[in-house]
Amino acid sequence: xxxxxxxxxxxxxxxLAAGVGAYVSARLGVVHAERADxxxxxxxxxxEIIGALTKLRDLLRDVQNDRSxxxxxxxxxxxxxxxDDARFRLPQGLRxxxxxxxxxxxxxxxxxxxxxxxxxxERDELADYNHRWNEYAIEYVEMAMDSVRQWRxxxxxxxxxxxxxxxxxxxxxxxxxxxxASAN
Numbered sequence: 001x002x003x004x005x006x007x008x009x010x011x012x013x014x015x016l017a018a019g020v021g022a023y024v025s026a027r028l029g030v031v032h033a034e035r036a037d038x039x040x041x042x043x044x045x046x047x048e049i050i051g052a053l054t055k056l057r058d059l060l061r062d063v064q065n066d067r068s069x070x071x072x073x074x075x076x077x078x079x080x081x082x083x084d085d086a087r088f089r090l091p092q093g094l095r096x097x098x099x100x101x102x103x104x105x106x107x108x109x110x111x112x113x114x115x116x117x118x119x120x121x122e123r124d125e126l127a128d129y130n131h132r133w134n135e136y137a138i139e140y141v142e143m144a145m146d147s148v149r150q151w152r153x154x155x156x157x158x159x160x161x162x163x164x165x166x167x168x169x170x171x172x173x174x175x176x177x178x179x180x181a182s183a184n
Contacts, residue, residue, distance in 0.1 A: 093163030
């Protein structure tokens with residue numbers, strides 16, 4: 001008795017193809033979901049950093065008129081904590097962000113840039129107002145915000161290549177400050 005098993009081969013082939021298709025589809029779905037989640041997290045992180053830096057920039061814009069150091073503590077600590085929370089998500093070219101913002105604020109306002117390192121009982125006075133250093137700090141914070149926006153909006157493949165020069169590098173590269181020269 002000869003049996004024709006060609007129908008069985010067709011069923012097995014169809015079932016195998018359906019199984020492979022389902023596996024590939026599920027795997028691609030998982031990869032797509034992971035990418036979407038990563039992109040969402042990057043956008044949310046960037047928005048938090050931009051919000052914190054915006055508050056610092058606004059304080060810098062008004063520092064000549066409002067010289068109360070108390071208003072700096074919470075925004076400075078919030079900005080630093082926000083950047084710290086994101087440090088492992090930030091691309092390598094932005095990992096110095098906290099340090100560079102601290103340097104920019106330090107040149108512009110002095111003591112409040114160290115709010116996260118001092119006990120809350122210590123009151124930091126603002127440095128004497130210096131228009132040039134204040135403008136440099138504003139410009140650098142805005143440039144940092146632009147870089148974070150670029151990271152936020154970049155396609156996943158190129159987001160890791162976003163860069164921002166460190167504050168001191170930026171000063172030197174733009175001939176704004178020569179090491180050892182007077183800061184006035």
